[in-house]
Amino acid sequence: MRGATNKILNLSEDERKNGVVTHSSGNYAQAVALASKKLGIKAYIVMPKNAPQVKKDGVKSYGGIIIECEPTIEAREMTAKAIQDEKEVTFVHPYNDMDVILGNATAGKELLEKNNDLNCIISPIGGGGLISGIILSSISFGNNCYVIGSEPFNVDDAYKSLQEGYIVKNNLGSDTIADGLKTNLGDITFNIIKENVKEIIRVTEEEIIDSMKLIWERMKIIVEPSSAVTLASVLKYKEKFKNKKVGLIISGGNVDLNNLPWIK
Amino acid sequence: MRGATNKILNLSEDERKNGVVTHSSGNYAQAVALASKKLGIKAYIVMPKNAPQVKKDGVKSYGGIIIECEPTIEAREMTAKAIQDEKEVTFVHPYNDMDVILGNATAGKELLEKNNDLNCIISPIGGGGLISGIILSSISFGNNCYVIGSEPFNVDDAYKSLQEGYIVKNNLGSDTIADGLKTNLGDITFNIIKENVKEIIRVTEEEIIDSMKLIWERMKIIVEPSSAVTLASVLKYKEKFKNKKVGLIISGGNVDLNNLPWIK
Numbered sequence: 001m002r003g004a005t006n007k008i009l010n011l012s013e014d015e016r017k018n019g020v021v022t023h024s025s026g027n028y029a030q031a032v033a034l035a036s037k038k039l040g041i042k043a044y045i046v047m048p049k050n051a052p053q054v055k056k057d058g059v060k061s062y063g064g065i066i067i068e069c070e071p072t073i074e075a076r077e078m079t080a081k082a083i084q085d086e087k088e089v090t091f092v093h094p095y096n097d098m099d100v101i102l103g104n105a106t107a108g109k110e111l112l113e114k115n116n117d118l119n120c121i122i123s124p125i126g127g128g129g130l131i132s133g134i135i136l137s138s139i140s141f142g143n144n145c146y147v148i149g150s151e152p153f154n155v156d157d158a159y160k161s162l163q164e165g166y167i168v169k170n171n172l173g174s175d176t177i178a179d180g181l182k183t184n185l186g187d188i189t190f191n192i193i194k195e196n197v198k199e200i201i202r203v204t205e206e207e208i209i210d211s212m213k214l215i216w217e218r219m220k221i222i223v224e225p226s227s228a229v230t231l232a233s234v235l236k237y238k239e240k241f242k243n244k245k246v247g248l249i250i251s252g253g254n255v256d257l258n259n260l261p262w263i264k
Numbered sequence: 265m266r267g268a269t270n271k272i273l274n275l276s277e278d279e280r281k282n283g284v285v286t287h288s289s290g291n292y293a294q295a296v297a298l299a300s301k302k303l304g305i306k307a308y309i310v311m312p313k314n315a316p317q318v319k320k321d322g323v324k325s326y327g328g329i330i331i332e333c334e335p336t337i338e339a340r341e342m343t344a345k346a347i348q349d350e351k352e353v354t355f356v357h358p359y360n361d362m363d364v365i366l367g368n369a370t371a372g373k374e375l376l377e378k379n380n381d382l383n384c385i386i387s388p389i390g391g392g393g394l395i396s397g398i399i400l401s402s403i404s405f406g407n408n409c410y411v412i413g414s415e416p417f418n419v420d421d422a423y424k425s426l427q428e429g430y431i432v433k434n435n436l437g438s439d440t441i442a443d444g445l446k447t448n449l450g451d452i453t454f455n456i457i458k459e460n461v462k463e464i465i466r467v468t469e470e471e472i473i474d475s476m477k478l479i480w481e482r483m484k485i486i487v488e489p490s491s492a493v494t495l496a497s498v499l500k501y502k503e504k505f506k507n508k509k510v511g512l513i514i515s516g517g518n519v520d521l522n523n524l525p526w527i528k
Contacts, residue, residue: 054481213521217318220517222484253484257477258527 003129004031006103007092008039016041019089023069023076025051026180027252028094033064044089046079048072052256095129096186104133111247112141121247122230125149125158125200126181128189134249135196145247149193149200150229152176152208157184158193159200177205177261180226180252201233208232209261215250222253225261267393268295270367271356272303279354280305285347287333287340289315290444291516292358297328308353310343312336316520359393360450368397375511376405385511386494389413389422389464390445392453398513399460409511413457413464414493416440416472421448422457423464441469441525444490444516465497472496473525479514486517489525 008020019042022032029045036043045064047056048071059066069079084091093100107130112118121138123131131149138145151158154176160168169184176182185193203211212228215221230248234241272284283306286296293309300307309328311320312335323330333343348355357364371394376382385402387395395413402409415422418440424432433448440446449457467475476492479485494512498505 216486216521220486222480222486257480257524260521260524260527263522263524263527 001027001031001035002106003095003097003100003103003133004028004092005035006106007097007099008032008035008041010099011090015090018087019043020092021046021080021083021087021089022092022094023047023080024094025055026254029055029064030058030062030254032092033059033062037063042089044083044087046076046083048076052254054256055254058254093186095127095132095183096188097129098188100129101132101136101189101192104130105137106133107249107251108134108137109141111249112137112145115245115247116141116143117245118142118145118247119244120146120148120198120241121249122148122150122201122233123249124178124181124226124229124251125151125185125193126226127183128158128185128193130249130251131197132189132192135192139196146198147196148233149197150233151181151200151202152178152229153202153204155182156200156202159202161185161190162194162197162200165194176208176225178208178224178226178229180224180254181229201237203229203232203236207236211235213262221250222255223250224252224254227252265291265295265299266370267359267361267364267367267397268292268356269299270370271361271363272296272299272305274363275354282351283307283353284356285310285344285351285353286356286358287311287344288358289319290518293319293328294322294326294518296356297323297326301327306353308347308351310340310347312340316518318520319518322518357450359391359396359447360452361393362452364393365396365400365453365456368394369401370397371513371515372398372401373405375513376401376409379509379511380405380407381509382406382409382511383508384410384412384462384505385513386412386414386465386497387513388442388445388490388493388515389415389449389457390490391447392422392449392457394513394515395461396453396456399456403460410462411460412497413461414497415445415464415466416442416493417466417468419446420464420466423466425449425454426458426461426464429458440472440489442472442488442490442493444488444518445493465501467493467496467500471500475499477526485514486519487514488516488518491516 021044023046033043043064049068050071069075123134135147155170157170211232227250285308287310297307307328313332333339387398399411419434421434475496491514
């Protein structure tokens with residue numbers, strides 16, 4: 001929501017005129033729809049046709065215009081490009097964009113303003129837009145506060161990219177319950193991350209589910225699996241974080257309540 | 265938590281000395297345990313032996329000492345009385361107590377301080393401790409703000425008590441998914457409610473479940489069925505609340521995440 005809002009606020013009058021288009025099946029789709037609605041501009045959202053009904057309902061309730069496509073990255077990108085050309089609207093990328101990253105950075109800024117003694121912040125890594133914002137705010141507002149990334153073993157493209165020194169993509173068909181983190185890094189986000197991230201911690205599907213359930217039970221907030229990787233990382237390496245003051249980024253609550261991972 | 269804290273803060277040194285005891289299977293048990301822990305006093309919690317493990321775990325994690333009993337009101341009360349005599353501790357009632365009611369009243373006070381133009385506040389009614397607090401704060405801090413109570417059809421003792429003019433108890437064995445609202449009114453709470461409540465709205469089990477799910481989905485907070493009766497009341501009588509500014513009391517998130525009512 002922060003990234004989408006900042007991106008759309010920074011479009012020129014001309015860019016906004018006919019509306020915007022993005023492709024996303026998750027939070028960014030709803031965020032673009034809502035941010036556009038508030039600014040009175042049209043939002044076309046390309047979603048895979050197998051996206052959960054609850055996500056489609058969310059986008060619709062915020063006034064987004066849904067265009068369905070086949071559930072592949074290529075189909076998404078092609079469909080978004082076609083809309084962009086046909087409707088003469090502006091494409092807004094979900095993460096590989098400095099305005100989106102700077103919008104996301106406000107989360108880290110607010111966290112550090114309230115807790116200026118944090119030793120470390122852990123953020124999920126999917127496309128890298130959120131953690132890039134957190135890194136920039138930790139540099140500007142932190143007091144020697146380092147940033148750790150967190151991702152599922154099943155889609156550990158960021159971990160591998162840092163090892164190799166170039167962007168490694170996830171294998172086609174790789175799957176994880178943390179569906180918001182399946183995305184590959186972009187060139188802008190990779191450059192920010194590789195220079196500034198201290199470490200990337202990988203967690204298992206079971207660790208993600210256990211952490212998600214713990215957050216639901218004790219914090220009483222509904223978070224999606226992609227959000228729970230950060231707590232899972234701390235619980236996995238308790239010693240590493242002993243006596244440290246650690247901030248966790250928890251963002252996103254898209255969950256199908258009829259289909260919870262701990263209920264067989 | 266507000267009621268338990270205020271009650272325990274208002275105990276004398278002598279009353280606090282050996283600790284406190286209460287009987288509850290739900291939020292009040294955890295609240296008394298936590299409030300006591302913070303003040304460094306012992307809390308004995310009498311719980312029915314069939315209480316869900318998640319609730320027992322909550323009480324234990326806050327340092328409460330659990331004493332199990334048979335799952336009847338009589339067994340609870342007798343066991344609490346026995347502990348009170350044996351350990352020389354102070355019994356704290358969950359709702360029929362002015363200190364508990366005044367603690368609960370702070371919820372209404374805060375709501376009205378932030379929204380001084382509310383026409384109405386809807387509160388759940390179980391034992392009546394929460395709504396009694398809301399009534400007192402609406403009188404002191406509201407601007408012609410009336411209070412409506414909300415309860416399940418299945419345990420509509422408050423509705424019937426107001427009709428009859430004396431405390432009507434729920435039939436033995438009456439059941440509802442809103443388990444926090446099964447309690448009968450006490451003499452203190454009944455007297456406050458009968459003089460000041462505008463109306464009591466009754467809702468069905470299905471309406472409670474639908475409202476609870478809607479709150480989870482859109483507000484991303486975990487509320488228990490007993491909390492959801494207030495939203496269910498508004499959705500049931502939309503016309504009644506048209507053009508009114510309505511405050512809803514939502515309190516309590518004790519839910520067994522392995523057993524959700526909308527999953528068959």
